[in-house]
Structures are given as structure tokens and as C-alpha cells.
Amino acid sequence: MPPPAAQIFGNLSVWASFPAFVLYYLFYSSFEFNDPEGRVTDTTTFLNEYDFIVIGAGSTGAVVANRLTEVDDWKVLLLEAGGDETIVSDVPGLAHHLQRTNIDWSYKTVPQSGACLAFNDNRCIWPRGKVLGGSSVLNYMVYARGNKNDYDQWALDNPGWSYDDVLPYFIKSEDNRNPYIAANKKYHGTGGYLTVQEPEYKTPLVTAFIQGGVEMGYENRDCNAEKQTGFMIPQATSRRGARCSTAKAFLRPIRKRPNLSISMRSLAHRIVIDPATKRATAARFEKGGKIYQVKAKKEIIVSAGTVNSPQLLMLSGIGHADHLGSFGIPLMADLPVGDNLQDHIALGGMVFRMDQPFGVTEARYYSIPVILNYTINAAGPLTSLGGTEGVAWIKTKYAPEGDWPDIQYHFVSATPASESGLFFRYNTGVRDDIWNAYYQPLVNTDMWQLIPTLLRPLSRGTIRLASNDPHAAPVIDPKYFTDDAGMDLKTLIEGTKFALALSKTEAFRQVGSKFYDKIFPGCENFTPWTDDYWGCFIRHYSTAIYHMAGTCKMGSDPATAVVDSKLKVHGIGGLRVADCSIMPNVVSGNTNVPAIMIGEKVSDMIKALWLI
Ligand SMILES: Cc1cc2nc3c(=O)[nH]c(=O)nc-3n(C[C@H](O)[C@H](O)[C@H](O)COP(=O)(O)OP(=O)(O)OC[C@H]3O[C@@H](n4cnc5c(N)ncnc54)[C@H](O)[C@@H]3O)c2cc1C
Ligand SMILES: *[C@@H]1O[C@H](CO)[C@@H](O)[C@H](O)[C@H]1NC(C)=O
Numbered sequence: 001m002p003p004p005a006a007q008i009f010g011n012l013s014v015w016a017s018f019p020a021f022v023l024y025y026l027f028y029s030s031f032e033f034n035d036p037e038g039r040v041t042d043t044t045t046f047l048n049e050y051d052f053i054v055i056g057a058g059s060t061g062a063v064v065a066n067r068l069t070e071v072d073d074w075k076v077l078l079l080e081a082g083g084d085e086t087i088v089s090d091v092p093g094l095a096h097h098l099q100r101t102n103i104d105w106s107y108k109t110v111p112q113s114g115a116c117l118a119f120n121d122n123r124c125i126w127p128r129g130k131v132l133g134g135s136s137v138l139n140y141m142v143y144a145r146g147n148k149n150d151y152d153q154w155a156l157d158n159p160g161w162s163y164d165d166v167l168p169y170f171i172k173s174e175d176n177r178n179p180y181i182a183a184n185k186k187y188h189g190t191g192g193y194l195t196v197q198e199p200e201y202k203t204p205l206v207t208a209f210i211q212g213g214v215e216m217g218y219e220n221r222d223c224n225a226e227k228q229t230g231f232m233i234p235q236a237t238s239r240r241g242a243r244c245s246t247a248k249a250f251l252r253p254i255r256k257r258p259n260l261s262i263s264m265r266s267l268a269h270r271i272v273i274d275p276a277t278k279r280a281t282a283a284r285f286e287k288g289g290k291i292y293q294v295k296a297k298k299e300i301i302v303s304a305g306t307v308n309s310p311q312l313l314m315l316s317g318i319g320h321a322d323h324l325g326s327f328g329i330p331l332m333a334d335l336p337v338g339d340n341l342q343d344h345i346a347l348g349g350m351v352f353r354m355d356q357p358f359g360v361t362e363a364r365y366y367s368i369p370v371i372l373n374y375t376i377n378a379a380g381p382l383t384s385l386g387g388t389e390g391v392a393w394i395k396t397k398y399a400p401e402g403d404w405p406d407i408q409y410h411f412v413s414a415t416p417a418s419e420s421g422l423f424f425r426y427n428t429g430v431r432d433d434i435w436n437a438y439y440q441p442l443v444n445t446d447m448w449q450l451i452p453t454l455l456r457p458l459s460r461g462t463i464r465l466a467s468n469d470p471h472a473a474p475v476i477d478p479k480y481f482t483d484d485a486g487m488d489l490k491t492l493i494e495g496t497k498f499a500l501a502l503s504k505t506e507a508f509r510q511v512g513s514k515f516y517d518k519i520f521p522g523c524e525n526f527t528p529w530t531d532d533y534w535g536c537f538i539r540h541y542s543t544a545i546y547h548m549a550g551t552c553k554m555g556s557d558p559a560t561a562v563v564d565s566k567l568k569v570h571g572i573g574g575l576r577v578a579d580c581s582i583m584p585n586v587v588s589g590n591t592n593v594p595a596i597m598i599g600e601k602v603s604d605m606i607k608a609l610w611l612i
């Protein structure tokens, strides 16, 4: 489907808001101009050699660049393929408008046989940030740390990564601005670079959500502290009503450090490895049509994310020998790069209607008073996390004993049919026949949805090269719902049934909530509301929650892992990987803050090695 530009610009409500966006722009630029934490400058000349080169300025890379340049005599070059953030990416309420723009790599998976069946060619959309701040610029800003057991499980094979080991690093980054949460000092911190706070705007719906959870036997709690199981209003990585990306948090305040050079629109082609010593010596990258090769005296840290870190390693000769051989890439280390791909697959299309005016609609989000209120007071709907008002972690009958939930919910006062759906259809590639039959009749009405999300998938996918051209997108095959026992689908079916039960609690009845019970196109052959019906619905409207992880797995055995517990690539000197790709198992929650924690931790490991 081509960009629906004609349709967007034919849309009256967008034009009606135009003067307000102009005003917003004026306020915004004056604010930017005076902001003590103004934007970074782009390096255009390069030294022959730096102490460290960090590749990728995303959630992890921005942190690493910051912490390494705390050492006065370390020169650091940070390479980022994308440019700077935009005024649109700053507004939390516009989070859903960022995908498939020029700050997104706009990846798609290969066709899936048992998932994403409602989307064109059975391909799932995989947004990834291509911008300073990486995916922390595209994300929905939910602040979550995962479960204690996740880290204790990592630590079985990776000393130093238990929950007790990583907790101080979560706290180190944090500047928690909600006193009722910050007061819990065992788990929370203030004064760090990363601003964390609840969104200013909420609708009464979120009260129904929390109350409904209580009716179902769950507590309203801070799910980032003593226990995870429960319901909460999310804290967000936001500051004064605007997005607090890692570029804003970790790079802007230190942009004047003389030993930090940040180069944007710089695509790393490969890491140069000396075949004799098996040591990473330099990074080759492209900027403005020119190729540069810059040496690293001490180390190169690859923080290009779960899709691009394995791609870059493979382009550099690190990966499965036969796969690299088929592209004529000389082998430097035979490692399982690109294996172990995991993602939090979810059901994204479940709709509940209501008779109260609380849903996201164009009139409610893009009117002139709303935009002015945002500009002047940093208040109102545009501070909401794209409508994400609540989060919860629950246990299905398959969950292990104790506090280790297997389903997470994102509670959103919006659905695929909120607004006219134009951006949404373009973003997701939902099939026209499905859109027209199921969602079109709901456009701009009051709705909400629960997105049941599978926290610990058993299915494993792969990232592979499509070509040895660094500009070519890699081949992404998440292999959703392919685990032998079918537990991924079974667990998500339980999560879906719980969502339906939650919608029937007294709290939700009071807002006139009702499940939209039209049969999903393609699932007509199943008896409605049986497990098989829900399974069909899930296989059709499968949605990535964009928490991909695991493709440069951390572990002690080079047969199954790419990096060791110090995040050093097995068998290669002077090279580490640090980002979500190192997670042996994806954490049981959103992945931005864990990626930031990984950046904090690897920086200390690097300092521990070189500063003695
Ligand atoms: C739409 C969306 C919504 C999300 N919502 C949430 C949420 O609400 N809460 C949450 O916690 N998490 C959320 N996530 C997930 C979270 O944002 C990511 O897991 C996290 O940002 C990943 O961090 P990373 O450091 O691994 O990679 P990234 O942040 O993606 O960083 C990788 C960086 O490397 C750059 N790069 C890649 N290749 C090259 C190259 N060859 N040369 C130079 N640079 C390169 C990229 O441009 C990018 O800037 C969301 C993600 C998306 C996309
Ligand atoms: C690094 O920055 C410090 C100031 O913070 C400066 O004194 C020092 O000379 C710089 N070192 C290099 C190698 O440029």
C-alpha cells in the first residue's frame, strides 16, 4: 500500500489543527533554543584513532558513550545511522505516528505461516528506531524492569547478572519524579540522567482498569519493586510532558565533553578484524557518500540492537561459517550469531466499546485547545503514552510458582480503529478486506483494548543476511508460535480469556464497556469464544510489541552463545556487544530500561578492565 498521503491531507481534522501545530512549533523552537540541554552537534571530521568506538546510539549505546567519556583521557566516537529527534517524536501522544517514517528502519518479517495472518503477505511489521536515541525515540515510554527471576536465570550461566547485581544499575540511571514511588529507596533512585514519571493525563478508564484488576484478585502496586505481579498506572520515560529518550537523557547533557564525538547519519559497514590476532582494530562506515575507516585503540562496542548487531557481526565475519561462506565473507569466528531470536508476541486487535467519552479520537487529540494546552502547560491527552494508560502482569494456569507472571497487559484507550485509521493501516499493513469488514465501522468511536502479551516465549527465530551489502535489510524470521508443545499459543489464549473476564468486572460495567463480538474475518469456521476461536484470532492479529531480543546471546559456551558474561565476543579481542541482543532470555516486561541497565553495567565492566 503506498503512503496514504492523499487520504491524510484530505482529512479535515488534520487541516483544522494546522495553525495549532504552527504555534506548537514556535513554542517548541524557542524552548529548544533556550534549553540548557540543547541538541548535540554532529562530527564531520574524524581522528585516525579513538580509544573506543560505540556503534549505535540507541537505548544502550547512548549510555555507554556517556559513561565512557566520564574518563577524561578516553576519546570516544559514537556512530549512529540515523539523524536527530524530531518535534513529532517529542510528543508522547503521537507515538503511533512515528512508524514507517524516516526515523524508523521499517523492517518486516518474512511471511509467517502461523502468525500475522491478518497482514499483507502474512508479514509482521517490525519498527526499529533509526535516530539518535534509537528505539527509545519510537517507543511508548513504559518504564518497566522485568522480573527478578529473569536476571537470576541469566546469572546461572552468567556470573554478575543476578537481580541483586543489576538492581543498582537500574537505580543509577533513574531520576524518579513521583515521590510516592521514589520514596521506596531500596528500589528507586533520584538524580540520575533518566527522568521517570507518570504521564500527566489519564482518563477515568484507568481507574476501571485498576479496580477491575482488584476484582480479579490482583493488587495495585509498583510492579518495578518488591513484586511484579499486579496492576499499575505506568511510569514513563518522560520529562515535562515530553519524551525522555536516551539521546535526551544521556547525550544532550554531556554534548560539550571534548572527548566525545557523535557522528550521525553514519552507517557502519563492518568491523575490521585482524585475521592473525583475531582482534577488532577499526570500524568502517559511510557518511555523506564517503567511506571512512577509523581505528579503535582499546575496544569497539556494538550497540546496534537486536536486528542490526547480528547483521553487523555477520558482515564482519562473525557468525555461522556456512552462512557467511555463502556470501563470500571471510570467517573470523564461527558463532551462533542471529540465533535465539525472541519476541513478546501479543494479540493487538481486541476491541471493547464503551458509552463514555474516554477513547482516543481525532477530535479529542488534535484539536486546537488540546495542542495549545500541551504546548503551554505540558498537559492533556498529548502527554499520554499513545493512549497506554495501564499495565499489568498476571499469571495464567501455566505460570510457574511464585511471583513470575507469564502475561503482561497494555491497557490502551485506543484500538486499531481509533482516529480514521489511515496511519494505522499504513503502519501495520493490515489487509484491506479485514480492515473494511472488522475495524472500519468503529472508526473514531469510544473504545479501549487490552493487549495480552506473551512474556516468556518458547519459539525461537533467526536473523540472517540477505546480502553482503550493508544497506540491505537482513532476513527476519521470528517463527512465532512454532514451539513443539504449542505453549506459546496456549498461554496467550489464556491471556485473552482473562482480558475478556476483566472487561466484565463491575468496574468496567460502570463505564458501559462491552466486547465487540463480531467474528474476526478468517475465523468463521471456529465456534465463537472457544480456545480454538481465540487461537485463530491471535494467529491473525498477532502483534509484535517490539521487544525483540537474544540474537547475540550471552553465555559461557561458544557453541550456543555469542558473547561471554562480560559481553565480549567469544574468540575476538577488543569487541563487545551491548544491547537487547545479549539477553539470553527476553525479560518479562518492556525492554527499554533493561537495555539502559545493560549500558550502565557494561560501562563499569569496561572501566574495571582498563582503569587499573
Ligand atoms: C514502537 C515501539 C514501542 C516500544 N515500546 C516500548 C515501551 O513502551 N517500553 C519499553 O521499555 N520498551 C519499548 N520498546 C522497546 C525498546 O524501545 C527497545 O527494546 C530498546 O529501545 C532497544 O534498545 P537497543 O539499544 O537494543 O536498540 P536500539 O535502541 O534500537 O538502538 C540501536 C541503534 O543502532 C543504530 N544502528 C543500527 N545499525 C547501525 C549501523 N550499521 N551503523 C550505525 N548505527 C546503527 C540504530 O539506528 C539505533 O539507533 C518499544 C519499541 C518500539 C519500536
Ligand atoms: C579530554 O577532556 C578533558 C577535559 O574534560 C581534557 O582535559 C583532556 O585533554 C581531553 N583529552 C583528550 C585526549 O582529548
Ligand SMILES: *[C@@H]1O[C@H](CO)[C@@H](O)[C@H](O)[C@H]1NC(C)=O
Residues within 6 Å of the ligand: 200, 201, 369, 370, 373, 377, 379, 380, 381
Ligand atoms: C489542560 O489540561 C489540563 C490537565 O489535563 C486540564 O485540566 C485542562 O482542562 C486542560 N485545558 C484545556 C483548555 O483543555
